[in-house]
Amino acid sequence: MSEIYYATSTGPVNIATLKYWGKRDEDLNLPTNSSISVTLDQAHLRTLTTASCSSKFETDQLWINGASYPLDGARSKQVMADLRSLREEIENGDSSIPKIAAFPLHIVSENNFPTAAGLASSAAGFAALISAVAKLYKLPTNASELSKIARKGSGSACRSLLGGYVAWEMGDLANGEDSKAVQIADKKHWPDMKAAILVVSDMKKDVPSTSGMQLTVHTSDLFQYRIKEVVPKRFIAMRKAIIEKDFPTFAELTMKDSNSFHSVCLDSYPPIFYLNDTSKRIIKLINLLNQSAGEIIAAYTFDAGPNAVIYYEEKNEKYVLGLLHQFFSHLGGWESSSFNPKDAVIPE
Ligand code: PMV
Numbered sequence: 329m330s331e332i333y334y335a336t337s338t339g340p341v342n343i344a345t346l347k348y349w350g351k352r353d354e355d356l357n358l359p360t361n362s363s364i365s366v367t368l369d370q371a372h373l374r375t376l377t378t379a380s381c382s383s384k385f386e387t388d389q390l391w392i393n394g395a396s397y398p399l400d401g402a403r404s405k406q407v408m409a410d411l412r413s414l415r416e417e418i419e420n421g422d423s424s425i426p427k428i429a430a431f432p433l434h435i436v437s438e439n440n441f442p443t444a445a446g447l448a449s450s451a452a453g454f455a456a457l458i459s460a461v462a463k464l465y466k467l468p469t470n471a472s473e474l475s476k477i478a479r480k481g482s483g484s485a486c487r488s489l490l491g492g493y494v495a496w497e498m499g500d501l502a503n504g505e506d507s508k509a510v511q512i513a514d515k516k517h518w519p520d521m522k523a524a525i526l527v528v529s530d531m532k533k534d535v536p537s538t539s540g541m542q543l544t545v546h547t548s549d550l551f552q553y554r555i556k557e558v559v560p561k562r563f564i565a566m567r568k569a570i571i572e573k574d575f576p577t578f579a580e581l582t583m584k585d586s587n588s589f590h591s592v593c594l595d596s597y598p599p600i601f602y603l604n605d606t607s608k609r610i611i612k613l614i615n616l617l618n619q620s621a622g623e624i625i626a627a628y629t630f631d632a633g634p635n636a637v638i639y640y641e642e643k644n645e646k647y648v649l650g651l652l653h654q655f656f657s658h659l660g661g662w663e664s665s666s667f668n669p670k671d672a673v674i675p676e
Contacts, residue, residue: 333428334380335463339456341373341441341449342366342487343523343637345582345629346566347589348496350545350555354538356504357483360545361559363496364512364566365487366639368523372664375449377437377456379464385432392437392453399435407458407481408433415465433461441664454481455488475509491515493570495563518573520641524649524667527660528606528634535600537632540593547597554592559585575641579627582639583614586629604634610656614638617651635661646673 342365350360388399388408399408415429435457439449458478462469471489479486479496487494492514499506535543544551562581569578593600603611611628618624625644629637640648649665650672657669 330382330384332380332382332384333426333431333464334378335460336376336378337456337459337463338370339375339377339452339454339459339485339488340370340491341368341452342484342494343368343629344484344487344631345578345627345639346559346562346585347631348483349589349592350541350551351483351538353502353504354542356507357479357481358504358507359483359496359498361555362498362563363484363487364563364570365484365494365496366521366523367488367491367494367515373441373452373525375437375439375452375456377435377453377460379433379435379457379460381428381431381433381464383431385434388433388435390435390437393439399433403481407454407477408461410477410480411458411461411465411467414467418466429465435460450482451485451488454478454485457481458485458489472508472510476504476507479504479507479509492517495567512567512570518570520643521575522640522642522645524638524640524652524665525661526610526636526638526652526656528604528610528636530660533633534602535632540596540600540632543598543600544592544596548592548595550595551592554588558588576624579618579624579639582627582629583611590630602632602634603630606656606659607634607636610636610638610652613651613655617648621647646671650674 344363344365346364348359348363352358352360390397390399412429419425419427419429437453437456455478458474462474475486475489478489486509487496490509490511493512494509495512496509562585566578566581569581590603593602607630614626614628617626626638626640626648638648638652645667649667651674653669653672654674
């Protein structure tokens with residue numbers, strides 16, 4: 329009887345505080361700038377994936393939340409080919425190891441958050457797939473090495489291979505061997521840091537990230553200024569703020585970078601709009617909150633869609649989420665937060 333080999337792993341969502349926007353090589357997903365993100369708590373946002381392989385399976389196949397998809401996209405195929413060739417190397421080096429690299433793979437994934445909500449589901453999905461197959465193939469688990477494979481699946485996915493505070497170093501080699509994720513600090517380094525998600529819309533995004541970023545690269549003048557003059561300095565400053573647990577600096581840089589990213593979208597031709605009026609009201613409210621607190625205690629950031637991610641320190645949760653709940657209790661996302669509206673403290 330032919331045996332089935334299997335392994336299970338999870339992949340977390342990461343939300344960039346310094347955005348990746350622009351590819352210098354579309355095939356290898358090499359970015360035009362380095363980026364930084366925070367990997368979110370897996371209790372609320374994660375993909376759980378089981379990878380199995382067997383000689384009796386007919387084709388590679390993927391299931392997401394019960395629905396079946398062929399694994400035939402160019403990016404998924406590249407990721408699977410990279411993982412298989414690493415397994416082959418191990419098999420070729422030791423004849424006692426089962427020869428499973430050529431077996432078709434079945435990937436079964438389940439998200440504990442709405443897949444369509446534009447919440448970096450592809451990052452969590454590729455990270456979970458790569459971790460599960462790496463475990464199945466018993467590959468040496470160096471997360472930075474695996475991040476180079478994840479990067480080819482979906483750029484930002486490379487950061488989900490590591491926990492805590494993560495930098496994706498853009499690298500400068502043409503083959504992408506130095507374009508990988510590295511950990512700036514683990515989650516324990518800054519345990520007070522929290523993130524809340526406000527789901528403004530769960531519709532699919534207007535302009536997919538790949539076509540959006542390439543439109544920006546080719547048409548925005550502001551974009552050249554962003555990648556040459558703004559991001560390199562901001563990368564160093566944000567890294568330092570994380571290492572020093574300097575929330576006001578981290579938060580200001582996070583908000584400015586979200587603004588800068590959405591500005592280059594607007595400066596693209598034709599323009600790309602990801603924020604909507606609700607997103608803009610959230611931005612205004614966070615600014616008012618910080619003004620009334622007399623210091624920066626909350627930061628907003630928006631990816632390629634209108635949904636907000638708010639970073640804050642736990643000690644300020646009842647102020648930050650209290651105020652947001654007062655105005656935006658109708659939005660999605662509260663159900664996955666530990667916040668109890670009864671604890672709200674509303675500033676004067
Ligand atoms: O990895 P992609 O192709 O889904 O692009 C992600 C782009 C942003 O989410 C807007 C920014 C980022 O760094 O995650």
